[in-house]
Amino acid sequence: MNQITSIFSATRRTAPAKEAVRAGVGAALDIDLDAIVANRRLLIARAGGVDSAAVVKADAYGLGAQAVAAALSADGCRNFFVAHIEEGVALRAAVPTASIFVLHGVAPGAEGAMCAYGLIPVISTLAQISLWRERAARRGKALPAALHVDTGMARLGLSEVEVDALAADPSLLAGLDLRLVISHLAAAEEKDNPSNEAQRERFEILRKRLPAAPASLANSSGVFLGAGYHFDLLRPGAALYGIAPRVGEPNPLAPVVKLSARVLRVDTLPAHTAVGYNGRHVTTAPSRIATLSLGYADGFFRALGNARANAGFAGQKLPIVGNVSMDMITADATALPEGRLREGDFVDVIGGDADGVDALARAAGTIGYEILTALGARLQRRHFSSNEGRLA
Ligand SMILES: *Cc1c(COP(=O)(O)O)cnc(C)c1O
Numbered sequence: 161m162n163q164i165t166s167i168f169s170a171t172r173r174t175a176p177a178k179e180a181v182r183a184g185v186g187a188a189l190d191i192d193l194d195a196i197v198a199n200r201r202l203l204i205a206r207a208g209g210v211d212s213a214a215v216v217k218a219d220a221y222g223l224g225a226q227a228v229a230a231a232l233s234a235d236g237c238r239n240f241f242v243a244h245i246e247e248g249v250a251l252r253a254a255v256p257t258a259s260i261f262v263l264h265g266v267a268p269g270a271e272g273a274m275c276a277y278g279l280i281p282v283i284s285t286l287a288q289i290s291l292w293r294e295r296a297a298r299r300g301k302a303l304p305a306a307l308h309v310d311t312g313m314a315r316l317g318l319s320e321v322e323v324d325a326l327a328a329d330p331s332l333l334a335g336l337d338l339r340l341v342i343s344h345l346a347a348a349e350e351k352d353n354p355s356n357e358a359q360r361e362r363f364e365i366l367r368k369r370l371p372a373a374p375a376s377l378a379n380s381s382g383v384f385l386g387a388g389y390h391f392d393l394l395r396p397g398a399a400l401y402g403i404a405p406r407v408g409e410p411n412p413l414a415p416v417v418k419l420s421a422r423v424l425r426v427d428t429l430p431a432h433t434a435v436g437y438n439g440r441h442v443t444t445a446p447s448r449i450a451t452l453s454l455g456y457a458d459g460f461f462r463a464l465g466n467a468r469a470n471a472g473f474a475g476q477k478l479p480i481v482g483n484v485s486m487d488m489i490t491a492d493a494t495a496l497p498e499g500r501l502r503e504g505d506f507v508d509v510i511g512g513d514a515d516g517v518d519a520l521a522r523a524a525g526t527i528g529y530e531i532l533t534a535l536g537a538r539l540q541r542r543h544f545s546s547n548e549g550r551l552a
Pocket of ligand 1 (some may be wrong): 343
């Protein structure tokens with residue numbers, strides 16, 4: 161052991177309890193697992209009972225894949241999708257018997273790890289098919305696989321020519337236990353975009369050229385396009401986490417996240433005071449300004465400063481004024497009675513009394529997906545069950 165690690169462990173032995181450090185937490189992300197479970201149930205109901213997987217890539221869109229998957233698994237979810245093999249490996253302990261599909265497929269050299277953790281590659285190239293076929297031959301038993309066919313997004317998926325090559329020579333798929341055929345919609349949140357129907361028709365055609373297997377097309381927004389899009393398995397991510405399936409329309413899903421940040425200081429400032437970097441906010445009247453422990457390093461975009469978004473406290477919206485700093489933002493709390501907001505209080509910054517994920521996305525010129533997945537590692541993630549025992 162070198163000197164630095166020995167000093168570190170010596171310090172650790174006398175370190176204060178985790179709770180004491182947590183008491184000083186700067187910002188907390190509360191994640192309602194029951195709302196996620198309820199959202200999956202709502203999607204299944206909208207699809208007339210078709211089963212739903214859960215897409216938990218990117219740490220369940222930043223909300224904690226293991227806790228999210230465990231909660232969904234307890235409610236009967238049997239199929240999970242991740243993007244990377246490492247995500248699948250990390251998820252395995254949380255859902256020991258579920259199917260875990262790896263959207264980015266299998267890379268040369270990773271076949272053994274895929275098998276060891278029981279991960280199912282979602283294969284989208286002929287090279288990966290031969291890799292998996294050879295591994296199956298070496299093991300002397302069929303290996304589970306899903307196939308991704310491209311129906312018009314031109315991102316991942318076997319082309320029509322490649323699907324035809326597989327149809328012409330069934331031995332190419334020898335040793336593959338085909339569990340699922342999928343494709344992905346490029347514009348499902350635009351309900352009138354003709355690409356949706358074109359992709360659906362193409363999917364019907366291509367899947368029939370492959371060996372019979374359950375099919376999956378609909379992401380979150382795809383669920384709302386109608387029965388023709390549901391096939392055998394829904395594949396939502398965003399909607400589980402409360403993101404609206406259609407921009408600008410009422411959101412039928414339950415809100416899932418609330419981000420709140422500690423008040424570091426409350427100041428009453430005279431008129432004509434410049435606040436924060438570059439003095440981008442100047443008070444026009446005496447103002448109460450609260451400095452909050454959250455910044456762009458936590459994924460709160462700099463584009464949301466200067467009165468484009470609202471924090472919230474005690475039912476009152478508090479405009480976020482001035483530039484967003486790396487570790488802090490400033491909110492105008494003048495609307496609250498004097499003394500109501502104090503150092504150490506937690507002010508909502510996303511959800512709760514603040515603007516929600518979709519409103520913030522609009523204000524920042526992005527989509528709710530990016531708001532959630534940007535939320536940083538420094539936030540304290542707290543999973544809870546709003547509805548414990550009552551979801552039945
Ligand atoms: C991310 C992803 C999904 C989930 O999409 P949402 O829009 O979040 O529901 C489904 N399928 C594939 C292939 C994906 O990459």
